[in-house]
Amino acid sequence: MKHVVIVGGGFTGITAARELGNKPDIRVTLIDRKNYHLFQPLLYQVAMSALGAGDIAEPLRNMLSRYQNITVFKGVVESIDPEQKTVHTDFGELTYDYLILACGVKHHYFGHEEWEEFAPGLKTIAQATEIRRRVMEAYEAAERTSDPVIRKKLLTFVIVGGGPTGVELAGSIGEMSRHTLSKFYRNIDPKLTRIFIVEAAPRILGAFAPELASRASRALENLGVQIWSSSMVNNVDKNGVQIGNERIEASTVLWAAGVRAVSLGSKMGAEVDRSGRIIVEEDLSVPGYPEIFCGGDQAHFAHHTEYPLPGMAPVAMQQGRSIGKNILNDIKGKTRKMFRYKDKGQMATIGRNKAIVEVGRLKFDGAPAWLTWLLVHIYYLTTFKHRILVLMQWGWSYFTFGHGARLIVNKEWRFYPDKKPCTTQNEKPD
Amino acid sequence: MKHVVIVGGGFTGITAARELGNKPDIRVTLIDRKNYHLFQPLLYQVAMSALGAGDIAEPLRNMLSRYQNITVFKGVVESIDPEQKTVHTDFGELTYDYLILACGVKHHYFGHEEWEEFAPGLKTIAQATEIRRRVMEAYEAAERTSDPVIRKKLLTFVIVGGGPTGVELAGSIGEMSRHTLSKFYRNIDPKLTRIFIVEAAPRILGAFAPELASRASRALENLGVQIWSSSMVNNVDKNGVQIGNERIEASTVLWAAGVRAVSLGSKMGAEVDRSGRIIVEEDLSVPGYPEIFCGGDQAHFAHHTEYPLPGMAPVAMQQGRSIGKNILNDIKGKTRKMFRYKDKGQMATIGRNKAIVEVGRLKFDGAPAWLTWLLVHIYYLTTFKHRILVLMQWGWSYFTFGHGARLIVNKEWRFYPDKKPCTTQNEKPD
Numbered sequence: 078m079k080h081v082v083i084v085g086g087g088f089t090g091i092t093a094a095r096e097l098g099n100k101p102d103i104r105v106t107l108i109d110r111k112n113y114h115l116f117q118p119l120l121y122q123v124a125m126s127a128l129g130a131g132d133i134a135e136p137l138r139n140m141l142s143r144y145q146n147i148t149v150f151k152g153v154v155e156s157i158d159p160e161q162k163t164v165h166t167d168f169g170e171l172t173y174d175y176l177i178l179a180c181g182v183k184h185h186y187f188g189h190e191e192w193e194e195f196a197p198g199l200k201t202i203a204q205a206t207e208i209r210r211r212v213m214e215a216y217e218a219a220e221r222t223s224d225p226v227i228r229k230k231l232l233t234f235v236i237v238g239g240g241p242t243g244v245e246l247a248g249s250i251g252e253m254s255r256h257t258l259s260k261f262y263r264n265i266d267p268k269l270t271r272i273f274i275v276e277a278a279p280r281i282l283g284a285f286a287p288e289l290a291s292r293a294s295r296a297l298e299n300l301g302v303q304i305w306s307s308s309m310v311n312n313v314d315k316n317g318v319q320i321g322n323e324r325i326e327a328s329t330v331l332w333a334a335g336v337r338a339v340s341l342g343s344k345m346g347a348e349v350d351r352s353g354r355i356i357v358e359e360d361l362s363v364p365g366y367p368e369i370f371c372g373g374d375q376a377h378f379a380h381h382t383e384y385p386l387p388g389m390a391p392v393a394m395q396q397g398r399s400i401g402k403n404i405l406n407d408i409k410g411k412t413r414k415m416f417r418y419k420d421k422g423q424m425a426t427i428g429r430n431k432a433i434v435e436v437g438r439l440k441f442d443g444a445p446a447w448l449t450w451l452l453v454h455i456y457y458l459t460t461f462k463h464r465i466l467v468l469m470q471w472g473w474s475y476f477t478f479g480h481g482a483r484l485i486v487n488k489e490w491r492f493y494p495d496k497k498p499c500t501t502q503n504e505k506p507d
Numbered sequence: 508m509k510h511v512v513i514v515g516g517g518f519t520g521i522t523a524a525r526e527l528g529n530k531p532d533i534r535v536t537l538i539d540r541k542n543y544h545l546f547q548p549l550l551y552q553v554a555m556s557a558l559g560a561g562d563i564a565e566p567l568r569n570m571l572s573r574y575q576n577i578t579v580f581k582g583v584v585e586s587i588d589p590e591q592k593t594v595h596t597d598f599g600e601l602t603y604d605y606l607i608l609a610c611g612v613k614h615h616y617f618g619h620e621e622w623e624e625f626a627p628g629l630k631t632i633a634q635a636t637e638i639r640r641r642v643m644e645a646y647e648a649a650e651r652t653s654d655p656v657i658r659k660k661l662l663t664f665v666i667v668g669g670g671p672t673g674v675e676l677a678g679s680i681g682e683m684s685r686h687t688l689s690k691f692y693r694n695i696d697p698k699l700t701r702i703f704i705v706e707a708a709p710r711i712l713g714a715f716a717p718e719l720a721s722r723a724s725r726a727l728e729n730l731g732v733q734i735w736s737s738s739m740v741n742n743v744d745k746n747g748v749q750i751g752n753e754r755i756e757a758s759t760v761l762w763a764a765g766v767r768a769v770s771l772g773s774k775m776g777a778e779v780d781r782s783g784r785i786i787v788e789e790d791l792s793v794p795g796y797p798e799i800f801c802g803g804d805q806a807h808f809a810h811h812t813e814y815p816l817p818g819m820a821p822v823a824m825q826q827g828r829s830i831g832k833n834i835l836n837d838i839k840g841k842t843r844k845m846f847r848y849k850d851k852g853q854m855a856t857i858g859r860n861k862a863i864v865e866v867g868r869l870k871f872d873g874a875p876a877w878l879t880w881l882l883v884h885i886y887y888l889t890t891f892k893h894r895i896l897v898l899m900q901w902g903w904s905y906f907t908f909g910h911g912a913r914l915i916v917n918k919e920w921r922f923y924p925d926k927k928p929c930t931t932q933n934e935k936p937d
């Protein structure tokens with residue numbers, strides 16, 4: 078009986094687990110900080126009130142309950158000892174025969190971690206809720222104030238980073254301010270909302286073909302989004318951002334720029350790139366440790382590709398499947414198969430009927446792209462129930478021009494703001 | 508043009524606002540701490556993962572947008588000067604011709620406010636999320652531990668208070684542990700969950716007829732709920748509750764006992780009962796101030812009734828309507844109509860196919876009562892979209908015996924844990 082430990086329940090972890098589920102002579106332990114798998118590509122829709130958290134997240138236990146050989150623990154992996162084949166967690170030690178690292182990335186402020194306070198990123202449900210709170214609170218405060226300077230600042234939103242997430246955030250704020258919010262406020266005109274995308278590269282959506290990116294730029298501009306490319310952010314504070322000698326006064330700044338892999342890889346002694354990602358072998362194993370695999374955003378895979386593979390759900394899923402199959406190959410005494418990424422293309426959405434799709438040499442935008450985006454995302458949403466619920470919410474929003482529940486959930490629960498939950502604290506004697 | 512200020516967007520506030528919406532010579536300002544109206548009777552379902560927050564909450568702006576004469580502010584009323592007819596808020600002063608107080612109640616720990624940390628109540632979405640987190644974290648921690656004593660404590664839940672909320676919480680935990688969770692855990696048997704209702708009175712559901720309450724007790728016992736009646740809680744700490752000389756070790760304690768009206772009424776100088784509720788006149792005005800009304804949970808109305816009217820949604824809605832109509836009567840020069848409560852009965856649900864309904868002398872339980880409960884709650888859910896979404900979620904849960912998204916949303920966003928949101932802070936110069 079081989080023991081496979083999977084760290085992380087994202088696309089890589091869950092796909093690998095399913096590959097190994099109910100297979101003979103294998104038991105699997107999956108560990109995640111959270112108790113749910115998150116459909117990250119739609120997280121910005123939670124931030125923008127179009128979907129609820131429950132629509133895009135599913136408890137890991139539900140997803141894996143049919144596999145009798147898989148145990149799920151909600152816990153934190155603190156370190157890995159690859160020589161002893163041991164994982165140290167906050168609830169004890171686990172030894173493994175195979176280890177799969179799939180811990181993903183978190184936001185990276187290029188050495189200015191103090192900016193996070195003023196410019197939250199979008200990786201978790203809590204961050205999405207916080208972004209929603211900030212955006213909606215800005216409109217509420219603008220409605221209350223009578224000072225035009227303060228009002229202008231409150232109605233200014235800066236998004237740092239012009240990749241798909243930055244574009245999706247900017248597009249949603251633009252659409253919400255133009256189409257949804259106007260009838261709800263009496264003292265302000267939400268159409269006056271100013272939205273900026275600040276991108277260091279010469280253009281936004283650098284991973285897409287230039288003509289598609291420029292079509293996306295035009296669609297964004299129609300929603301009132303101003304694109305500042307070739308613009309480096311020098312400073313972020315609670316009143317706005319500094320870009321060289323220029324300054325934008327904004328009460329809401331969102332971060333969609335750099336990411337960095339979690340430190341587990343470098344702490345283990347594996348070779349990492351400058352984003353902290355583990356540089357993996359062609360079979361996705363960690364050099365020197367054939368029993369340790371790494372996939373998804375945490376892995377730097379650059380075999381037979383010009384650039385390292387990007388941090389996208391399709392890459393993560395294909396890698397999870399490959400890792401699972403290679404562990405099965407090992408156990409059966411077969412040789413491992415090298416990983417090859419099957420490029421299924423990429424897409425980004427800007428708003429209602431506006432998206433861009435690039436599949437190989439095929440490029441298209443507008444309503445057909447938007448419909449493609451919609452169908453692909455609905456298809457990949459894991460459970461049947463989620464698909465129907467999300468379709469319904471979107472259908473409702475499409476026909477009513479409404480965004481879902483723009484609830485501001487205040488952090489009014491005042492105990493244990495930074496501590497661990499008391500149930501786990503209780504486990505240790507005082 | 509008469510200015511009506513409404514404090515609170517609950518059932519009373521929203522009903523009164525609708526009564527006054529688009530009426531000539533009236534402008535209305537509604538102020539609430541939150542930006543949404545909450546369908547409180549279903550809040551326990553959010554706590555128990557059966558529904559998401561967005562299913563039972565609707566932004567106040569959406570609900571009132573069709574009334575051009577209503578302005579909504581998200582803000583906090585700090586005090587009221589009834590002589591100057593002025594409301595002091597955190598965003599400035601407002602003068603009124605009519606004032607409607609509908610601020611509701613919060614939990615009350617009988618002088619032991621320090622218990623709140625160990626036994627959260629259920630009045631807000633944040634509290635529901637916190638209760639969900641504690642309940643689900645307890646199961647997660649039980650799955651991780653190997654100590655049988657700690658495991659037993661983790662699988663013990665105490666609910667203080669045997670009114671409808673306490674019964675609904677206990678019933679849902681019972682049902683979840685018996686029917687839903689068992690297939691998801693490998694190391695624990697969720698069926699071993701112990702659930703206690705601790706009630707000071709001789710029986711639970713004191714507002715219901717004794718035979719109905721005892722049928723509810725039997726249904727609860729079938730779900731493994733132990734009812735300790737005539738039991739006063741002497742102490743609550745992080746390891747459990749003390750009841751006289753007896754003690755229950757539990758890592759999760761929930762509070763569904765006392766409530767107390769917010770202090771705005773007593774601070775204003777109005778006569779209040781010992782729960783802080785304003786003792787109102789027969790037309791729901793505050794004695795001495797015919798232009799100030801009070802309704803809903805915050806009001807103590809005891810005209811022509813044996814007991815003061817209970818804190819229930821139907822009472823609050825009828826009172827809101829009555830207040831709105833009487834303000835219109837005043838403006839038209841007509842005489843006010845005294846408030847009479849039309850008793851539409853009461854109900855409580857225990858679980859799947861288990862509920863009790865009491866309408867006048869008609870009393871029934873079991874599946875017919877549960878169906879009645881379902882239809883009434885669906886009917887009163889405010890918007891068409893919510894009704895369909897909730898029906899779908901419930902339908903799904905009913906046929907799959909599943910509970911919705913049991914997501915534990917950690918409070919990982921670490922900035923401003925106790926401060927006001929930064930957007931409003933920005934309004935004040937440093």
